[in-house]
Amino acid sequence: MALSGPQKTVVQTVSVVVIMGGLAWASVPFYDWFCRVTGFGGVPQQVQAAGEEISDRTIKVRFDGSLNSDMPWTFKPVERQMEVRLGETALAFYEAHNPTDRPIAGQASYNVTPYSTGAYFDKIDCFCFTEQVLEPGETVQMPVSFYVDPEIVNDSDAKYVHTITLSYTFYEIDLPEGYAALDAEPTTDLN
Numbered sequence: 001m002a003l004s005g006p007q008k009t010v011v012q013t014v015s016v017v018v019i020m021g022g023l024a025w026a027s028v029p030f031y032d033w034f035c036r037v038t039g040f041g042g043v044p045q046q047v048q049a050a051g052e053e054i055s056d057r058t059i060k061v062r063f064d065g066s067l068n069s070d071m072p073w074t075f076k077p078v079e080r081q082m083e084v085r086l087g088e089t090a091l092a093f094y095e096a097h098n099p100t101d102r103p104i105a106g107q108a109s110y111n112v113t114p115y116s117t118g119a120y121f122d123k124i125d126c127f128c129f130t131e132q133v134l135e136p137g138e139t140v141q142m143p144v145s146f147y148v149d150p151e152i153v154n155d156s157d158a159k160y161v162h163t164i165t166l167s168y169t170f171y172e173i174d175l176p177e178g179y180a181a182l183d184a185e186p187t188t189d190l191n
Contacts, residue, residue, distance in 0.1 A: 055086035055150045064167040065094055071172045072100050073134065078141060086150040089124065093141045094168065098134035105133045105175045108168045116157035117164045120149040131173060 003011060061084055063077035078093040098104050108128040112121045123129075127142035134140060144166070153159045 053087045053150050055153075057086050057150075057153065058083050059086060059148050059152075059161070060163040061090070061092075061146075061148070062163060062165040063092055063094070064165055066167070066169045068169060068171040071106060071170050072104065073098055073106060073170060075168075075170050084148060086148050086152065089145060089147050091143055091145050092166075093143050094127065095139065095141050096132065096134060096170070097139040098136060101136045103133055103135050103175060103179070105131050105173050105179075106170045107131050107173045108170050110166065110168045113165045113167070114158070114161055116155065117148075117152065117161055120152040120155070120158060121164060121166070122147055122149055128168060131176065132170075133175065133179065 060081055062081040063079065065075045065077050067073060067075050074095075074097045076095055078095050082090060082092065084090040096106070110126075110128050112118050124145040124147070126144040126146075128144070132140075132142065146166075148164065152161070
């Protein structure tokens, strides 16, 4: 059965809308994956361990911490900056405090600037890889272990960079499933 002119136009229009909707839906996870793999947009790489090459050249790493406007925590780097040798594993800490009277879960987003250094800033372990839950009044120091790949000196856009800024922004997220139920269970007094 052949479609008439108006029916064919409707089918083509609906097809275009469905395809465009599918592409729009897939674009966010694809872009996130692309940035993590390539370091595009200043997204640091996640690695299992540092490389073996350590250079005599050093680079300054500055640390920045901020909060989404709805996040009630306080959050800041413990140390504002450090100088590290290229390829050398470094450890930095950020401090978070929950001043409220309820447990709050948070997740950190992150990037580095200048963006050209994202492919060379490698995180070995980071509090940002998982959600964090702070109890009322709790203060914690959260570590990030990283190194700057010595290959940065071979990149025409990044080789003249002397300072990299690692930035985190914490957002409030829902408490883990079952957490609220555990928190709400009444305690029994055995006296």
